[in-house]
Amino acid sequence: MSSVTLEQTSKKFGDFTAVREMDLAIRNGEFVAILGPSGCGKTTTMNMIAGLEDVTSGTIRFDDRDVTEVSTQKRGVGFVFQSYAIFTHMTVRQNLAFGLEVQGVEQAEIDRRVGDMAEFMALGHRIDVPSAGLSVNEMQKLAIGRSAIVEPSIFLLDEPLSNLDAAFREKMRAELRGLQRALKQTMVYVTHDQIEAMGLADRIAVMNHAVLQQFDTPVNIYARPANVFVARFMGAPGMNIVNSRVTEGGVLFGGRDADFVALSREDMATLRHHGERDLLLGFRPEELRLGEVGAPGSIAADVALVETVGRRKIVHLVSGTTAFHGVCDRGVPVRAGEAVGVTISPDKVHLFDTETEARLQWPVEATHG
Amino acid sequence: MSYTPHTGTADALAAQRRTLARRLILPTQILLVFIVAFPLLMQVYISLTWWTPLDGTLWYSAYESWNWFDNFAEIFRDPGLHGAVWRTILFVSIAVPIEFGLGLLLAALFYEGVLARPVFYSLILMPMMIVPAVAGYIFFLIFQQTGPLNALVGIVWDGAYQINWLNDVNRAFIAVIVADVWQWTPLMFLILFAGLMSVPHDQMRAATILGANWRQRFFRIALPRIKAVIFIAIGLRVIECFKIFDMLFVMTSGGPGVATESLSLYLYKQTFQSLEWSYVAAIGITVLVVLSVIAAIILTRTSRPSNTSEAS
Numbered sequence: 001m002s003s004v005t006l007e008q009t010s011k012k013f014g015d016f017t018a019v020r021e022m023d024l025a026i027r028n029g030e031f032v033a034i035l036g037p038s039g040c041g042k043t044t045t046m047n048m049i050a051g052l053e054d055v056t057s058g059t060i061r062f063d064d065r066d067v068t069e070v071s072t073q074k075r076g077v078g079f080v081f082q083s084y085a086i087f088t089h090m091t092v093r094q095n096l097a098f099g100l101e102v103q104g105v106e107q108a109e110i111d112r113r114v115g116d117m118a119e120f121m122a123l124g125h126r127i128d129v130p131s132a133g134l135s136v137n138e139m140q141k142l143a144i145g146r147s148a149i150v151e152p153s154i155f156l157l158d159e160p161l162s163n164l165d166a167a168f169r170e171k172m173r174a175e176l177r178g179l180q181r182a183l184k185q186t187m188v189y190v191t192h193d194q195i196e197a198m199g200l201a202d203r204i205a206v207m208n209h210a211v212l213q214q215f216d217t218p219v220n221i222y223a224r225p226a227n228v229f230v231a232r233f234m235g236a237p238g239m240n241i242v243n244s245r246v247t248e249g250g251v252l253f254g255g256r257d258a259d260f261v262a263l264s265r266e267d268m269a270t271l272r273h274h275g276e277r278d279l280l281l282g283f284r285p286e287e288l289r290l291g292e293v294g295a296p297g298s299i300a301a302d303v304a305l306v307e308t309v310g311r312r313k314i315v316h317l318v319s320g321t322t323a324f325h326g327v328c329d330r331g332v333p334v335r336a337g338e339a340v341g342v343t344i345s346p347d348k349v350h351l352f353d354t355e356t357e358a359r360l361q362w363p364v365e366a367t368h369g
Numbered sequence: 370m371s372y373t374p375h376t377g378t379a380d381a382l383a384a385q386r387r388t389l390a391r392r393l394i395l396p397t398q399i400l401l402v403f404i405v406a407f408p409l410l411m412q413v414y415i416s417l418t419w420w421t422p423l424d425g426t427l428w429y430s431a432y433e434s435w436n437w438f439d440n441f442a443e444i445f446r447d448p449g450l451h452g453a454v455w456r457t458i459l460f461v462s463i464a465v466p467i468e469f470g471l472g473l474l475l476a477a478l479f480y481e482g483v484l485a486r487p488v489f490y491s492l493i494l495m496p497m498m499i500v501p502a503v504a505g506y507i508f509f510l511i512f513q514q515t516g517p518l519n520a521l522v523g524i525v526w527d528g529a530y531q532i533n534w535l536n537d538v539n540r541a542f543i544a545v546i547v548a549d550v551w552q553w554t555p556l557m558f559l560i561l562f563a564g565l566m567s568v569p570h571d572q573m574r575a576a577t578i579l580g581a582n583w584r585q586r587f588f589r590i591a592l593p594r595i596k597a598v599i600f601i602a603i604g605l606r607v608i609e610c611f612k613i614f615d616m617l618f619v620m621t622s623g624g625p626g627v628a629t630e631s632l633s634l635y636l637y638k639q640t641f642q643s644l645e646w647s648y649v650a651a652i653g654i655t656v657l658v659v660l661s662v663i664a665a666i667i668l669t670r671t672s673r674p675s676n677t678s679e680a681s
């Protein structure tokens with residue numbers, strides 16, 4: 001078990017940058033999720049940590065040991081592939097023993113540890129079965145057990161649940177979390193599914209276009225997204241982002257010059273020295289309230305469409321030329337064509353720079369934590 | 370729509386259609402059976418007689434010299450045939466393992482990226498494209514006493530010009546093996562390389578991460594997974610090599626003496642020099658049966674579940 005530190009780590013394939021100047025400090029025993037859309041460089045990051053890809057520049061450290069130039073075989077990482085990469089021409093026992101055998105552990109020791117691991121992974125009764133015949137559930141356990149048996153210092157899992165169906169994935173997610181606790185391992189877990197990341201990880205590293213966007217706890221990532229990308233990516237549906245303008249009286253909502261959004265005292269203080277300017281106003285669909293038109297402090301909007309999804313309603317709203325959406329309980333009586341007043345609580349308002357799309361409030365010091 | 374209303378069920382209708390379909394393809398089937406079966410049946414028929422062109426009898430009158438299994442009995446007595454079979458087996462069991470070893474080595478080098486350049490692919494595959502008789506001719510020239518091989522060895526050793534390759538019993542055998550290896554190693558390489566490319570990349574990487582070095586990955590992951598391909602490649606070459614003819618014919622014509630006379634060359638000589646046509650037919654059938662049995666054994670071995678390399 002060890003910590004993992006990436007310092008200014010980059011990977012280029014020819015002219016194409018797959019990972020750009022990544023700084024990431026993963027603590028001992030932590031469960032970190034790397035989250036981002038497909039093609040953003042998650043797998044490449046993992047491959048660099050595992051040594052399957054050389055870094056183009058930068059440093060990788062396990063604890064205090066610089067492993068940048070160390071070969072894959074000597075890094076001592078565990079890696080669970082999306083395909084699980086089970087050696088299907090071998091039995092469960094042979095799969096488990098493989099890592100110990102190639103490392104020259106003596107036979108009695110191998111037998112003991114393979115037996116223990118099979119029991120631990122609840123594969124004891126399947127130990128002499130050809131591994132090609134295992135269920136997906138058992139394959140995943142075997143893949144994790146096969147990596148865990150060589151006692152890696154860190155564990156890397158690349159989208160291990162993404163080829164399972166939704167119901168089964170939830171079950172496996174819970175099992176995985178339990179396993180991580182039991183193994184007390186530093187784990188890095190790649191996913192493009194924000195629910196998975198939110199549910200599993202101690203901290204989430206959000207990536208986009210080869211760049212680390214934010215690295216923080218799930219709560220902070222949700223409550224204090226570092227930029228517009230993270231704000232939109234997390235949550236379903238993602239955060240509303242509306243072009244707005246700061247004036248003397250407060251923040252003018254959308255294209256209209258009628259409705260002001262109330263800000264907290266701190267935010268007003270932050271904005272004061274900027275003077276009059278444009279900015280991006282963000283608020284989460286589930287955090288707005290629908291009320292009477294003309295209610296004090298509310299924004300006038302028309303309901304364009306209401307979708308009922310399970311126990312929730314997704315309400316599509318238009319204010320002037322600005323479209324946004326809200327989420328409310330199925331019981332709330334709101335119908336398409338109605339005019340409503342939308343209220344956003346001052347402490348739920350997010351402010352981003354129009355140009356850089358970076359967060360303006362509470363400078364996000366935890367990003368490179 | 371139904372031709373016979375009293376058989377109204379869907380099954381009966383389907384059966385009728387099948388019958389019609391069978392009738393329609395019958396002419397084609399007969400033609401195919403004739404094309405495939407006639408030569409075989411004719412061979413069996415001739416092999417049970419003493420038919421030879423010297424008699425002047427027509428082939429279908431060959432029954433006049435009906436002799437039951439005398440030709441097959443002769444197979445067990447004929448020292449010339451036994452020598453040829455023995456030499457062919459020796460040839461196969463030296464040439465094919467060398468081809469396999471070299472082919473596997475090349476495949477491994479390409480697989481690991483040591484040699485992975487398109488220009489090497491085309492270079493390596495070239496010998497395979499050459500007509501065997503032409504390959505035989507090339508090596509006939511190379512192994513001449515005044516040829517390029519002796520010239521090359523002559524650079525370091527003056528005595529090289531004394532070496533007579535194709536007229537020495539042992540050296541001629543070595544020479545034809547070299548020629549066969551040169552021509553057919555590429556095929557081994559091609560098949561084995563294709564097999565290696567089908568080994569899941571993730572499994573090789575998983576093995577690396579678990580600490581396996583190059584050799585452990587190759588022998589414990591890659592090779593076991595391409596077992597079926599190996600069987601097929603070797604089986605193919607054994608059968609092909611067993612029938613070797615044209616290259617030998619050009620290089621040595623089986624000589625000196627009978628030192629490089631393969632089974633096919635022996636049959637050729639029996640056909641055109643001794644004119645023992647019905648005896649040749651009997652040998653041909655025996656060889657066919659033996660090779661079929663070997664092929665069947667190889668096929669059942671490879672199709673057994675434990676030997677197939679299933680993709681994950």
Ligand SMILES: Nc1ncnc2c1ncn2[C@@H]1O[C@H](COP(=O)(O)OP(=O)(O)O)[C@@H](O)[C@H]1O
Nearest residue numbers: 013016018036037038039040041042043044045
């Ligand atoms: N070996 C490679 N050669 C060239 N480009 C690559 C290679 N591996 C990955 N890439 C590119 O790098 C980007 C990031 O890939 P990857 O890390 O696999 O993304 P993901 O976040 O989906 O795991 C992709 O655009 C991909 O096309």
Ligand SMILES: [Mg+2]
Nearest residue numbers: 039042043044
């Ligand atoms: Mg990926």
